[in-house]
Amino acid sequence: MTDHPLLHHMNLQAETRRHFLGWGMGGLGAFYLNSALPALAKAPASENAPLDFRRDPATPLTVLPPQFKARAKRVIYLHMGGSPSQLELFDHKPELTRFDGKDCPDVYLKGKRFAFITGVPKLMGAQFPFHQAGKSGTWISDRLPHLERMVDEICIVKSMRTDQFNHAPAQLLVQTGDPRLGHASLGSWVTYGLGTENQNMPGFIVLISSGGTTANAGKPLWGSGFLPSAYQGVQCSPAGEPVLYLDNPRGVSRQERRAVLDAADEINRQTYRQFGNPETVARIAQYEMAFRMQLEASEAMDIRREPAAVLERYGAQPGKTSYANNCLVARRLAERGVRFIQLYHWGWDSHGTPTDEGLNVGLVNRCRETDQPTAALLADLKASGLLEDTLVVWGGEFGRTPMLENRGGQQMKFVGRDHHPSAFTIWVAGGGLKAGTSHGATDELGYYVAKDPVEVRDLHATMLYLLGFDYRRLNYPYQGLDQKLTGVKPARIVSEILA
Amino acid sequence: MAGETSARLSAPVYFISVALLTLAGFGAAMLARPAFGHAVLQWAGLEPVPRALPASFYAVRVEPLLKDRCIGCHGESRQKAGLRLDSFAEVMLGSRHGAVVRPGDARHSELFTRISLPPSDDKAMPPSGKTPLTDDEVTVIRLWIANGASASLPAGAVKGAPKLVKPVVIPELDPARAARQRAPLAAAVQQVQRRLPGVVGYESRGSAELEVDASLMGLRFGDAELAMLAPLAAHIVRANFSDTAITDASASTLAAMTGLERLRLADTRISDNTIRALAPLKKLRSLTATGTKVTDESLASLRQKGVAIYADPDVH
Numbered sequence: 001m002t003d004h005p006l007l008h009h010m011n012l013q014a015e016t017r018r019h020f021l022g023w024g025m026g027g028l029g030a031f032y033l034n035s036a037l038p039a040l041a042k043a044p045a046s047e048n049a050p051l052d053f054r055r056d057p058a059t060p061l062t063v064l065p066p067q068f069k070a071r072a073k074r075v076i077y078l079h080m081g082g083s084p085s086q087l088e089l090f091d092h093k094p095e096l097t098r099f100d101g102k103d104c105p106d107v108y109l110k111g112k113r114f115a116f117i118t119g120v121p122k123l124m125g126a127q128f129p130f131h132q133a134g135k136s137g138t139w140i141s142d143r144l145p146h147l148e149r150m151v152d153e154i155c156i157v158k159s160m161r162t163d164q165f166n167h168a169p170a171q172l173l174v175q176t177g178d179p180r181l182g183h184a185s186l187g188s189w190v191t192y193g194l195g196t197e198n199q200n201m202p203g204f205i206v207l208i209s210s211g212g213t214t215a216n217a218g219k220p221l222w223g224s225g226f227l228p229s230a231y232q233g234v235q236c237s238p239a240g241e242p243v244l245y246l247d248n249p250r251g252v253s254r255q256e257r258r259a260v261l262d263a264a265d266e267i268n269r270q271t272y273r274q275f276g277n278p279e280t281v282a283r284i285a286q287y288e289m290a291f292r293m294q295l296e297a298s299e300a301m302d303i304r305r306e307p308a309a310v311l312e313r314y315g316a317q318p319g320k321t322s323y324a325n326n327c328l329v330a331r332r333l334a335e336r337g338v339r340f341i342q343l344y345h346w347g348w349d350s351h352g353t354p355t356d357e358g359l360n361v362g363l364v365n366r367c368r369e370t371d372q373p374t375a376a377l378l379a380d381l382k383a384s385g386l387l388e389d390t391l392v393v394w395g396g397e398f399g400r401t402p403m404l405e406n407r408g409g410q411q412m413k414f415v416g417r418d419h420h421p422s423a424f425t426i427w428v429a430g431g432g433l434k435a436g437t438s439h440g441a442t443d444e445l446g447y448y449v450a451k452d453p454v455e456v457r458d459l460h461a462t463m464l465y466l467l468g469f470d471y472r473r474l475n476y477p478y479q480g481l482d483q484k485l486t487g488v489k490p491a492r493i494v495s496e497i498l499a
Numbered sequence: 500m501a502g503e504t505s506a507r508l509s510a511p512v513y514f515i516s517v518a519l520l521t522l523a524g525f526g527a528a529m530l531a532r533p534a535f536g537h538a539v540l541q542w543a544g545l546e547p548v549p550r551a552l553p554a555s556f557y558a559v560r561v562e563p564l565l566k567d568r569c570i571g572c573h574g575e576s577r578q579k580a581g582l583r584l585d586s587f588a589e590v591m592l593g594s595r596h597g598a599v600v601r602p603g604d605a606r607h608s609e610l611f612t613r614i615s616l617p618p619s620d621d622k623a624m625p626p627s628g629k630t631p632l633t634d635d636e637v638t639v640i641r642l643w644i645a646n647g648a649s650a651s652l653p654a655g656a657v658k659g660a661p662k663l664v665k666p667v668v669i670p671e672l673d674p675a676r677a678a679r680q681r682a683p684l685a686a687a688v689q690q691v692q693r694r695l696p697g698v699v700g701y702e703s704r705g706s707a708e709l710e711v712d713a714s715l716m717g718l719r720f721g722d723a724e725l726a727m728l729a730p731l732a733a734h735i736v737r738a739n740f741s742d743t744a745i746t747d748a749s750a751s752t753l754a755a756m757t758g759l760e761r762l763r764l765a766d767t768r769i770s771d772n773t774i775r776a777l778a779p780l781k782k783l784r785s786l787t788a789t790g791t792k793v794t795d796e797s798l799a800s801l802r803q804k805g806v807a808i809y810a811d812p813d814v815h
Contacts, residue, residue: 067705069703337715384765452633
């Protein structure tokens with residue numbers, strides 16, 4: 001595994017008597033199978049058999065080839081926290097507009113539980129006009145004038161559904177494949193499976209901006225769960241220090257930092273010799289990566305190096321924390337061999353309670369903050385050819401109801417919609433996907449998915465497929481189960497959207 | 500004692516009463532669920548268990564749908580209303596209220612009527628609050644029943660069926676075959692990997708094709724380093740030399756990469772000479788040459804051949 005004698009020793013130390021006995025028993029089993037069941041022994045490896053992801057613990061992010069030829073090499077995931085209304089942006093429903101103000105039919109309410117809606121709410125049509133755009137004639141609302149110009153590059157999935165109707169579990173489901181805490185995030189799975197090209201940068205970088213509220217589910221959204229902690233997302237900031245606590249304290253030179261690290265490494269090695277916990281080796285590796293990052297990450301995050309015209313196209317302003325800055329940084333990271341770039345922009349929870357959660361104010365502002373930079377990012381990736389092997393995903397954690405929210409049965413100050421797990425819209429773009437298409441459809445009121453439903457696990461399976469993995473084989477043994485991003489239910493690769 | 504004399508049944512009376520009670524039980528069960536007789540006969544092997552053919556409409560379209568959406572409540576572990584939908588035979592046996600399928604008559608088949616009721620209806624399936632079936636799924640059930648609820652009707656013979664989506668075929672991974680294919684060049688690959696760490700890797704676990712990315716080495720990678728790739732040239736399918744110090748001197752090595760599909764040369768000192776040298780690369784389908792001196796004069800012929808060209812806007 002490694003040339004370094006100490007690490008070799010560490011690896012040997014990690015082999016416990018339990019491992020030896022485990023292998024011994026496995027060997028007995030193998031003897032039995034070989035003699036008693038030659039046919040079974042000759043059978044090809046199970047389609048669920050895990051692939052080998054073992055690496056030198058000192059370099060956990062070493063590149064490993066995908067299972068089969070990949071269509072995408074990296075991912076930029078634009079998560080819109082709080083969940084934007086599909087009915088105001090992408091899912092054009094003229095019938096809903098026709099019934100605007102009418103009581104919601106009983107059909108849709110019976111047996112349903114909503115986060116806030118009680119009694120009989122009123123149906124509500126789109127608050128903004130829709131029109132067709134691009135060569136594809138895709139329906140889009142007037143809130144996304146910049147994305148409209150890139151509409152022939154994206155694939156809109158209008159038939160997403162989830163089984164979670166509260167933010168935190170729904171966000172966890174979208175980002176980790178499970179509504180409960182403790183599972184590995186998308187970015188962790190991808191860096192575990194593929195490693196990362198640039199060893200002087202984290203393989204999985206998280207950039208956060210907010211239009212109001214913050215993350216409901218918090219840091220577990222980019223946690224590594226049961227995977228080794230080397231695969232967790234590293235939160236960076238384009239304002240001030242890109243990575244917190246990465247810079248040397250005032251008065252400490254790089255040489256002095258090196259000396260401190262050498263001493264810390266030695267202590268960690270002693271600890272490792274004493275307890276044999278592989279996480280200690282991971283810790284050594286993290287310190288070393290941070291040392292290398294001091295130079296490279298600062299350069300990558302520094303958008304002041306971009307020409308004024310580029311800053312203007314994104315609407316980026318160096319020194320601020322904004323989605324626009326993050327989009328520009330995302331492009332720079334993609335160019336520098338970072339595997340998984342996760343953006344969050346919070347504040348899409350348009351209930352209609354305070355002004356900023358109104359469809360008529362908050363959603364308008366969120367669109368203004370995100371539309372131009374998202375389109376600029378897509379345009380840049382397209383122009384440089386990077387979009388060919390970059391997978392871009394945009395979406396929230398669920399949809400919003402076709403009904404006006406009536407919290408507590410009351411009429412509210414601002415116009416809003418409640419949480420809606422039964423149907424929502426996301427878009428994907430880039431490597432291996434059909435550009436300029438829409439997939440799936442909701443019923444006439446936009447309530448249920450009527451055609452080609454896509455579950456969250458189907459989206460995940462499709463993403464992994466584009467990255468070169470069968471979702472059944474990218475797995476990790478934990479608590480007696482070969483854990484998968486898609487969970488235990490069978491998932492489906494959405495072949496209709498593959499190019 | 501009195502009990503000793505009066506409570507004894509003679510053997511024939513005993514056996515006859517047991518037989519009568521059993522028959523009565525069967526009768527009651529038959530009344531409650533008409534298919535019970537078939538179930539018993541099938542269980543006893545006295546009647547063949549009907550099975551659907553593998554290429555039938557039932558096996559290809561109906562069964563996956565039932566498995567996905569129905570068997571949680573109507574399957575092996577739970578049988579609400581005595582109904583199981585986890586095999587063709589069980590579907591045809593029906594529920595404790597009788598058959599759920601009337602071949603050729605979807606409108607009077609409960610399997611269809613229940614799933615086509617509005618979700619709020621007390622009898623709707625899946626029950627209210629659960630996600631209803633999609634229109635396409637309801638259509639599949641309707642067509643299957645309308646066409647005779649057949650176990651053998653081929654999947655392609657049903658007119659008007661929603662388009663079937665082809666499942667994605669995952670290429671089989673054969674590590675032994677990959678190792679055999681890699682053997683002839685393994686030593687050369689290892690040598691380059693030692694001298695230029697992180698630059699060369701295999702395209703996938705099952706492949707002997709190579710991918711090259713030298714962009715992270717930046718100006719430390721030049722014509723001399725690119726020349727080291729010459730022994731591997733024919734196996735390279737993707738290459739990224741953006742931001743490196745390569746020049747037109749590397750053109751001939753690039754031209755030897757005959758399997759090349761994607762090539763990135765952004766922000767390098769190459770010129771039209773390199774682009775012209777790429778003409779024989781038959782598999783090339785994408786070229787990035789932004790930030791170079793390359794002009795449309797050389798790119799035009801590649802573009803004509805269908806290669807996607809990414810170049811600076813003023814080049815066009």
